[in-house]
Amino acid sequence: MEQLNPRARRDPFGSRINRTQSSLLAYGLPWVTIMLGSLTPWLPIIAPAPLLPPLGFMLLLAWRLLRPGLLPLWAGLPLGLFDDLYSGQPLGSGVLLFSLSLFAIEVIEARFPWRNFWLDWLTASAMLTVYIALAALFSGAALTLVQFTVIIPQLLLSIVLFPIIARAVAMLDRLRLMRVRRID
Amino acid sequence: MASPANRRSGSNKKAQLGVFTGYVLAGAGVLLGAALLAISLLRPGTFTDLRTVAGDAVSPVGEAGAEARTGSRNVFEAVAAYYRAGSRNAALQEEMRVARVRLAEAEALRQENVRLKAVLGLTEEDAKPVAVARLIGSTSSSARRIGYLSAGRADGVRRGMPVSSPMGLVGRILEVGERSSRVLLLTDSESMVPVRRATDNVIAFAEGRSDGSLRLRLVNLGINPIKEGDVFVTSGSGGLFRPGIAVAVATEITRDGAIARLLSNPAATDVVVVEPIWQPDAAAVLGTAPPEAGEASGGD
Numbered sequence: 001m002e003q004l005n006p007r008a009r010r011d012p013f014g015s016r017i018n019r020t021q022s023s024l025l026a027y028g029l030p031w032v033t034i035m036l037g038s039l040t041p042w043l044p045i046i047a048p049a050p051l052l053p054p055l056g057f058m059l060l061l062a063w064r065l066l067r068p069g070l071l072p073l074w075a076g077l078p079l080g081l082f083d084d085l086y087s088g089q090p091l092g093s094g095v096l097l098f099s100l101s102l103f104a105i106e107v108i109e110a111r112f113p114w115r116n117f118w119l120d121w122l123t124a125s126a127m128l129t130v131y132i133a134l135a136a137l138f139s140g141a142a143l144t145l146v147q148f149t150v151i152i153p154q155l156l157l158s159i160v161l162f163p164i165i166a167r168a169v170a171m172l173d174r175l176r177l178m179r180v181r182r183i184d
Numbered sequence: 185m186a187s188p189a190n191r192r193s194g195s196n197k198k199a200q201l202g203v204f205t206g207y208v209l210a211g212a213g214v215l216l217g218a219a220l221l222a223i224s225l226l227r228p229g230t231f232t233d234l235r236t237v238a239g240d241a242v243s244p245v246g247e248a249g250a251e252a253r254t255g256s257r258n259v260f261e262a263v264a265a266y267y268r269a270g271s272r273n274a275a276l277q278e279e280m281r282v283a284r285v286r287l288a289e290a291e292a293l294r295q296e297n298v299r300l301k302a303v304l305g306l307t308e309e310d311a312k313p314v315a316v317a318r319l320i321g322s323t324s325s326s327a328r329r330i331g332y333l334s335a336g337r338a339d340g341v342r343r344g345m346p347v348s349s350p351m352g353l354v355g356r357i358l359e360v361g362e363r364s365s366r367v368l369l370l371t372d373s374e375s376m377v378p379v380r381r382a383t384d385n386v387i388a389f390a391e392g393r394s395d396g397s398l399r400l401r402l403v404n405l406g407i408n409p410i411k412e413g414d415v416f417v418t419s420g421s422g423g424l425f426r427p428g429i430a431v432a433v434a435t436e437i438t439r440d441g442a443i444a445r446l447l448s449n450p451a452a453t454d455v456v457v458v459e460p461i462w463q464p465d466a467a468a469v470l471g472t473a474p475p476e477a478g479e480a481s482g483g484d
Contacts (some may be wrong), residue, residue, distance in 0.1 A: 039242060040324065040325060041321050041322060041323045041324060041325070041326075041332065042242050042243075042245065042246035042249065042320060042321045042332065043249060043321055043324070044246070044249040044250045044320065044321060045321065045322070045324050045451075046319055046321065046322045046324075046331060046450045046451045046453070047322055047324040047451065048329075048371055048395070048396030048446070048449065048450065048451055049329075049371075049394060049395045049396045050323075050324065050325055050326060050327050050394070051324055051325070052324040052325040053325060054325045055325070072206055072209075073206040073207060073209070073210040074206060074209035074210045074212075074213050076210065076213050076214075076217075077209070077210075077212075077213030077216065077217070080213075080217060085234065085235055085238035085239075086238065086239075086242070086323075087323060087325065087326050088323025088326040088328040088329075088330040089323075089326050089328065090221060090224035090225055090228065091220050091221070091223075091224045091230075091231040091234070091235070092216075092217050092218070092219070092220025092221030092222070092223065092224050093217070093221050094217075095213060095216060095217030095220055095221075096214060096217030096218050096220075096221055097217070098217075099210055099213040099214040099217055100214055100217075102210060103210060103214070135326065135327065136327040138221060138225070139326060139327040139328050140225055140228070140328070140374070141327050141328055141372070141373040141374065141394060144373075144393075146393050146394070146395055147327060147373070147394060149395070150327070150394060150395040151327065154325065
């Protein structure tokens with residue numbers, strides 16, 4: 001068979017013979033990518049104003065919307081704590097907002113069980129709006145009109161960027177399900 | 185796509201319990217988050233150790249990235265060197281900008297000298313820098329403006345020390361880790377620096393606006409003497425920053441002061457100098473040494 005077609009016993013996730021998924025990769029990859037997203041403050045970008053979208057939170061949303069049930073409901077606690085260590089927000093703001101948003105998605109999913117791209121984008125946009133506004137409120141900075149004019153570009157950028165992040169997460173999902181482990 | 189059915193636990197007792205535990209844990213997460221947030225808003229210094237340890241863990245990676253930033257800029261410079269006229273023009277403009285800052289600083293120093301000579305008996309020694317370090321990154325998605333620096337307690341960095349670049353003041357040290365520290369940038373809305381006009385003694389406070397500019401508020405209200413293009417330098421009051429470090433140039437006049445542009449844009453800065461606190465005794469008495477004065481007094 002292989003002489004006729006070398007890919008005959010393979011599918012997009014790798015060879016179907018004698019190989020299986022690695023549970024470390026399958027369950028660990030979402031956590032690792034979200035935590036890497038939380039490390040964006042260490043990128044060599046020194047912004048005079050809040051400019052970059054909250055990548056950790058966006059990756060969390062994308063994973064949660066793509067694969068319901070993969071991240072446990074309590075994942076907001078450890079991931080939010082990690083995000084707080086680097087984001088510059090007071091500790092606890094990420095824990096609270098990440099946990100609440102996972103609850104909110106649970107409720108939205110129960111209300112709209114059939115979802116598509118537009119509903120996911122709408123959900124993510126609404127969540128990002130609330131997240132960025134509340135994060136600015138919790139940041140401990142004095143709230144002025146300037147603050148709000150500053151976060152609007154960041155918000156728009158986050159909303160526009162979300163489909164790209166979701167697509168990247170979908171590619172990571174294929175990597176996640178690669179059959180890399182040999183069965184002996 | 186429909187959501188998966190695996191969360192419908194049916195009559196399986198174990199599955200029901202698992203779902204229930206998940207909700208309880210998540211609810212506990214929300215409550216814990218609210219509690220932590222309340223604590224860190226009321227007592228900002230509480231979780232310093234946790235953050236600094238976390239910062240130390242990641243700083244080597246960040247430093248490599250910062251070096252890559254400097255390196256890649258050199259590559260761009262090499263490419264730009266082909267366009268001779270443009271690059272030379274840019275270099276000259278840069279030089280001009282530095283010179284203007286230098287001139288303003290020299291003028292400020294001259295003023296300082298005149299004033300010090302008037303006050304006999306007061307001597308001033310040169311401030312030796314504590315450490316030379318790299319600005320690694322900044323909180324680019326939060327409303328707070330905090331930078332990460334590649335030097336920490338091991339290099340002699342302490343809380344409250346001013347951080348400046350050749351172009352001017354950048355900020356002050358907020359939290360210190362073993363090998364990395366966090367810098368409160370001037371544009372953070374919590375940051376306030378006493379400044380004066382480089383040419384005379386018009387004194388003001390420079391507050392961050394967290395959009396990359398500063399708000400200058402005059403101390404003596406009355407007729408606003410500030411004009412566009414005036415350069416402001418640190419005044420030295422408060423004892424934290426030594427006088428005469430360039431801070432900002434006024435771009436827009438308001439009723440009680442001006443909106444000013446930062447002279448040392450942190451985005452264009454990679455190597456910065458950490459200086460000792462100018463007058464530690466005065467700063468301690470005035471309570472300006474801990475960055476978030478008063479609130480963090482219960483911290484370390």
